Structure formats: structure tokens, C-alpha cells
Ligand SMILES: Nc1ncnc2c1ncn2[C@@H]1O[C@H](COP(=O)(O)OP(=O)(O)OP(=O)(O)O)[C@@H](O)[C@H]1O
């Protein structure tokens with residue numbers, strides 16, 4: 001019995017009706033969007049749902065996901081040109097999507113990449129504008145999506161110098177960001193061009209709906225057949241309404257119930273989670289490491305953790321830090337996330353649990 005599905009099927013998307021409506025209206029009015037919310041709150045899911053809803057409403061929309069190419073020099077990610085190069089490349093890819101890949105074309109593409117790398121900002125803007133115009137001539141409207149810009153420590157503020165030129169291109173820009181960064185992007189002058197959508201934590205009703213939908217997706221039976229009613233408020237409290245944490249806690253609880261041969265999840269399956277957390281308190285580096293991760297919810301790399309532990313006079317080698325992190329990740333207490341070549345570790349549990 002494992003009725004929880006964690007994929008990104010749109011049929012699993014729940015709640016957020018109002019926000020979605022606002023976002024759709026804004027895009028149709030040609031406004032840019034800034035989707036703001038903490039880690040795991042559902043920014044990417046929201047964008048997926050938005051894309052889906054918009055394309056049902058209008059046929060001429062072309063969505064372009066802009067990601068910074070992996071080979072790009074990370075010391076340059078604060079420069080506007082990096083974003084523009086990524087944008088130009090993505091547009092180029094769109095234009096030649098249906099052509100066959102040949103050696104000749106790959107060589108041409110590489111030449112194009114090299115040329116872009118050496119181009120000035122003004123030239124890049126011209127190249128982009130020309131590409132966009134080509135799409136617009138066929139009646140298409142472009143929507144550029146910059147998801148996860150903050151994860152690659154991409155400084156949104158660098159847009160300031162070029163944004164006027166970008167906004168003039170008659171396309172829509174959609175950004176997602178953690179709360180701290182948004183003000184840099186939308187200052188008072190830019191406000192009329194932007195709609196900001198805040199994604200809030202799920203309340204108990206919404207948390208239930210999230211879980212319910214996933215269960216219904218996988219099983220004929222309902223939520224009451226799998227989950228004790230008092231489990232939902234417990235999950236809500238532990239997760240603080242963060243959908244990613246809600247799903248984590250759920251799959252933990254389901255695994256726990258399964259391992260004792262039960263079909264229904266009860267509160268005790270979740271207490272197990274909290275207990276495991278407390279058990280960890282007996283070994284010093286592990287506890288200190290967890291404490292650090294609670295203090296830094298945005299996550300820390302191995303070397304950052306090692307440095308901070310040393311500062312607190314806890315002797316623990318770098319490789320031991322890595323080992324502990326692996327153990328904790330295997331137990332589902334941490335989550336690793338790639339940030340360029342680095343892995344950033346984050347605690348899955350919110351701070352409150354720890355203080356219990
Ligand atoms: N409205 C929703 N309906 C259903 N599931 C959701 C919803 N929002 C988020 N989720 C689920 O929660 C998890 C986290 O969502 P998502 O990856 O979209 O968050 P995010 O804000 O993009 O995270 P990050 O900050 O890491 O980029 C996913 O498993 C997703 O399926």
C-alpha cells in the first residue's frame with residue numbers, strides 16, 4: 001500500500017485557484033509575473049498549472065523556459081549578458097526545433113554560442129529582439145519562464161539596466177523567487193508592469209485536499225480508508241503547511257504504517273518521525289549539524305557546515321560531515337539539492353519539531 005504519488009501530473013494540482021486566476025488575467029493583459037514563495041511551496045507546480053491553463057485559453061502562446069547553460073562560467077552569473085545569452089540560445093533552439101540534428105548544424109550551433117559569448121549587451125538585445133519579432137510575425141506571443149533563478153544565485157538586480165529593453169519586446173516574463181529577492185526586481189517604477197503572486201502555506205483544509213487528491217489518483221478508496229482523521233492536523237503542524245514537507249511526512253508515515261503491516265496511517269506513525277529526530281540528539285556532531293541546518297533553512301554545503309562546526313569548536317572532519325549528511329539523507333531527514341557543482345543540504349523538518 002503506497003497510494004502517494006510525487007510526480008508532477010497536473011491532475012494532482014490542488015488549491016491556489018485564486019492565485020491562478022490572478023496570474024492568468026495578468027499574463028493575458030501582457031503583465032510580467034513574479035511568483036514568490038519559500039522552498040517547496042509549489043512555485044514550479046504553479047508555473048506548470050499556469051502554462052496549462054493559459055494554453056487552453058489561447059493557442060498562440062509559446063512558452064520558453066530559460067535556464068543558464070551548465071557550461072557557463074559561474075563567476076559571470078551576476079552579469080546580465082549571461083541571462084541574455086541563455087535567452088538567445090533558447091530562442092534559437094525553438095526556431096530549429098523541427099530540423100534534423102547534423103554534424104554541420106552542431107558546428108554551426110557551437111559557432112553561434114561562441115559568437116554570443118563575445119557579443120556586447122546591446123548586440124545580444126538586438127539578436128533577441130530579432131528572434132522575438134520572427135515569432136511575433138507568425139502571430140505568436142512569447143512567454144519567458146525563469147524558474148529557479150534564485151537557486152543558481154542569479155542576481156535578479158542585474159536586470160535593472162536592461163529590463164526596459166526587455167519589457168519593450170512585447171513578451172511576458174515570468175520569474176519565481178524566494179521572498180528576499182523580489183523587491184530588487186520590482187521597484188516602484190516597475191510595479192505597473194508586474195503582478196506579484198504570493199504562494200502561501202496550505203491550511204489544514206488545503207493540506208487534506210493535497211493528500212486526498214493523491215490518494216484518489218492511485219486508489220479506488222478514499223482518504224478515510226488510509227489516514228486517521230487526527231493525522232491531518234498533525235501533518236499540518238509538523239509541515240507548517242509546506243506542500244513538499246506535507247508530502248514528505250505522508251510518505252514517511254505510509255512507509256511506517258506499511259512496515260508494521262497496517263493499511264491505515266495513525267498518529268503513532270508520525271510520532272515515529274519526531275522520535276527519530278530526538279534519538280539523533282545523543283551524538284554530538286550529528287546534533288550540532290542538525291541544529292545548524294535548522295538555523296539555516298535555506299541550506300548549507302558540506303564545506304559551509306564543516307566551517308561552522310569548526311567555529312563552534314566541534315571537531316569533525318570534512319569527510320565525517322559528508323558521511324553524516326549521507327546518513328541523514330538516507331533516513332529522509334535531509335534533502336540534497338544541486339547548486340552548480342555543490343550539493344546544498346536542507347532539513348526536511350521545520351524548526352518547531354526540534355523544540356518539542
Ligand atoms: N498546488 C499544489 N498541488 C499539488 N501538489 C503541489 C502543489 N504545490 C506543490 N505541490 C507539491 O509539492 C512539492 C513541491 O512543489 P514545487 O517543486 O512546485 O515547489 P517549489 O516552490 O518549486 O520548490 P523549490 O523552492 O525547491 O523550487 C511537489 O512534490 C509538488 O508536486
Ligand SMILES: [Mg+2]
Nearest residue numbers: 043044147148
Ligand atoms: Mg521549483
